[in-house]
Amino acid sequence: MPATVVLLGALAVACVPAAQLLAGAAWPRRCPIAGIALWQALGLGWGLAAVGALAAFGRSGPIATGGTIGRWGVVAVLRLLSLTASIALLTLLCWILLAAIAAVLKARHRQRDLLGLLAHADPKVPGALVVDYPAAAAYCVPGLRSAIVVSAGALDLLDNDELAAVLAHERAHLRARHDLVLLPFTALLRAFRWSATARAANAEVALLVEMLADDRARRRRPARELATALLRVGVSGGGQAPVGALAATGAALDGELAARVARLLRPPPGLPFTAIVAVGVLTALLVVTPATAWLLPF
Amino acid sequence: MNRLGELERAIMEVLWVSGDPMTVRQVGGALTDRDLAHTTVMTVLDRLAKKGFVKRQRVGRAWRYRPAESREAYVAELMLTALDQTGDRQAALTRFARSVSGAEADALRAALEALGGADRG
Numbered sequence: 510m511p512a513t514v515v516l517l518g519a520l521a522v523a524c525v526p527a528a529q530l531l532a533g534a535a536w537p538r539r540c541p542i543a544g545i546a547l548w549q550a551l552g553l554g555w556g557l558a559a560v561g562a563l564a565a566f567g568r569s570g571p572i573a574t575g576g577t578i579g580r581w582g583v584v585a586v587l588r589l590l591s592l593t594a595s596i597a598l599l600t601l602l603c604w605i606l607l608a609a610i611a612a613v614l615k616a617r618h619r620q621r622d623l624l625g626l627l628a629h630a631d632p633k634v635p636g637a638l639v640v641d642y643p644a645a646a647a648y649c650v651p652g653l654r655s656a657i658v659v660s661a662g663a664l665d666l667l668d669n670d671e672l673a674a675v676l677a678h679e680r681a682h683l684r685a686r687h688d689l690v691l692l693p694f695t696a697l698l699r700a701f702r703w704s705a706t707a708r709a710a711n712a713e714v715a716l717l718v719e720m721l722a723d724d725r726a727r728r729r730r731p732a733r734e735l736a737t738a739l740l741r742v743g744v745s746g747g748g749q750a751p752v753g754a755l756a757a758t759g760a761a762l763d764g765e766l767a768a769r770v771a772r773l774l775r776p777p778p779g780l781p782f783t784a785i786v787a788v789g790v791l792t793a794l795l796v797v798t799p800a801t802a803w804l805l806p807f
Numbered sequence: 808m809n810r811l812g813e814l815e816r817a818i819m820e821v822l823w824v825s826g827d828p829m830t831v832r833q834v835g836g837a838l839t840d841r842d843l844a845h846t847t848v849m850t851v852l853d854r855l856a857k858k859g860f861v862k863r864q865r866v867g868r869a870w871r872y873r874p875a876e877s878r879e880a881y882v883a884e885l886m887l888t889a890l891d892q893t894g895d896r897q898a899a900l901t902r903f904a905r906s907v908s909g910a911e912a913d914a915l916r917a918a919l920e921a922l923g924g925a926d927r928g
Contacts, residue, residue, distance in 0.1 A: 609898065616888065616899035622858060623885045625812045626819050627878070642886045647903035660886060675903055682901045691898040715897055733922065739904045740919040746906030766907055767915060774922075 511569050513802050517562035520799060524555035525706055532709035538772060540780040541717040541724065543788045545690055547795075548714050552693060554795035560599045561803050567592025601700060609696035613688070620650045624658065634659050634672050637679075645745040649679040651688035666745055671738035674730040681725035687718045716765050723769055736773040739766060814851045817841070819860060823878045828864065828871035 528551055531537070537544025572589040628638035637657040645663040650656045657679045659672070667675065682688070694711045701707040726735050743766045780788075821837045822829060829837075835848040852872050855861040860881075863870045876884075889900050907915065 613899045620885065620888065620900065622860075623881055626816050626860065627882055627885060640882060640885060642882055644886070644890075645906075646886060646890055648889045648900050650900055658889065678903060679901070688898050688901060691901075695898040711897075718901075737919060737922055740915050740922070742904040743907050744912045744916050744919065746908060746912070764911070766904055767911065767918075769904075770915070770918060 511565065513805060514562055514565045514569060517558045517565055517799055517802050521555055521558035521562055524551055524558065524795075527551060528555075528706050528710050532706075532713045536780060536784070537713070537717055538720060538768070539777045540785065540788075541721040543780065543785055543792075544717050545714060545721070546792050547788055548694070548710060548717070549690070550792040550795040552697065552710070554799055556602050557796070557799035557803065560595050560602070561799050563591045563595030563598065565802070567595060605696045605700040606693065609692060609699055613692065614652075617650050617652050621654060621656070624650070624656060628656075628658065631659075631664065633664055633669060634676060637676060639664060645742045647675050647679065647742065649682050651683055651686065655683045657683070662745070663742065666741050667738055670730070670734045671741065674726055674735040674738050677726035677729045678722045678735060681722040682718070685721070685725070687722065690718055691715060712765075716768070719765075719769060720772060723773055727773065732773040732776070736770045739770050739773070811851065811854070814841075814843075814847070815855055815860075818848070818851050818855065819874065819878075822861065822872060822874045828866070828873040830869045830871055832869075834872065 528548075531544075531547060531551065537547070567588045567590075570584070570588060572585050572592065624638055624640070628640050631637070631639040634657075637659050639659055639661060642660040643662045644660060645666045646658075646660040647663050648658055650658065657676060659675070663675070664672070691711075691714060694707075694714045698704075698707045698711045723735060817838060818834055821834055825833075825837070831845060831849050831852060834852065835843050835845060838848075852861060852863070856863055856872070860875055861872050862875050863872045865871075889902060890905075
């Protein structure tokens with residue numbers, strides 16, 4: 510068996526425990542952008558390595574033909590199966606990405622249509638749209654025609670400084686197109702719903718993206734305003750337990766809000782330079798290694 | 808917002824306020840201050856019908872239009888989709904903070920009180 514197959518196979522398999530390790534690590538919260546880059550490299554590296562390993566094994570010798578029998582015949586059949594599996598996996602990964610993009614565009618289109626009919630401007634939140642809804646909520650609709658939406662409940666709940674902090678946070682999301690960071694991970698979750706690793710990766714990247722936006726907002730507004738806004742919106746549900754989809758993930762989400770507030774009030778020290786370099790090298794290796802193996806002659 | 812979007816919104820308001828299905832002429836009549844051509848109102852109603860916001864039925868010789876859903880139902884749809892962005896759906900919209908409950912909410916409430924007290928002090 511050629512070295513390429515072993516290398517790519519080992520890399521694909523190693524990506525899973527590595528993802529679980531990264532999901533449990535505390536350091537990405539000290540430098541969200543490095544954490545996000547490593548998550549992206551891990552995801553891309555896994556895909557390239559898994560497809561590449563299957564394809565490399567499939568092309569490592571003659572595939573099954575009518576005339577071959579015996580031990581080599583079995584291996585040839587395995588090569589044929591492996592080649593088929595590599596094409597199937599590549600097709601699946603491309604397909605789920607396209608399906609996720611389509612679903613996202615459809616949901617945003619509907620949001621814009623409804624906002625056009627229902628939302629209005631308010632001087633308290635310049636540039637944002639207000640929807641008359643009693644519960645406190647704020648979100649953004651990313652895209653080329655982006656929008657920040659604030660509920661009337663949030664306007665009542667938050668003071669002007671807190672609203673400005675919310676807007677700064679949402680603008681950071683829109684400007685840096687954080688939705689594009691999330692997209693591949695949500696796509697992966699759609700395909701591998703059963704996978705605890707896919708769920709952990711998705712949740713962790715979502716949290717890092719929020720922390721990144723918190724950091725950007727903190728440059729423009731005092732951290733305390735953002736922290737109290739987070740707390741007020743977070744506890745605004747009163748005693749009502751969230752229902753449906755929210756309840757299913759409730760326990761994990763609870764901790765995220767507390768983590769963001771704690772981080773705003775007591776910012777952790779940034780990563781040392783050497784650690785950032787190490788993460789950068791690891792990130793590059795995760796993508797370059799399988800990509801190079803793809804290009805090598807088999 | 809563009810003129811067409813603004814007209815769609817104004818016409819939906821008219822239909823939501825009126826409890827009964829309205830003809831093109833009646834809708835135009837309710838927006839007299841805008842001095843809209845009959846065909847303009849018809850075009851906008853047609854667009855709204857294509858988007859599914861308006862339903863039409865023939866009564867006698869004229870088409871009558873009514874909202875497909877109440878304003879409240881659309882507000883609820885808008886906000887619930889936004890608040891339900893978890894897991895594999897959260898790339899579409901990004902939510903500021905989720906509301907929590909139970910012991911975690913109590914802990915956050917205590918943290919908020921501590922911060923609020925410091926603010927006022």
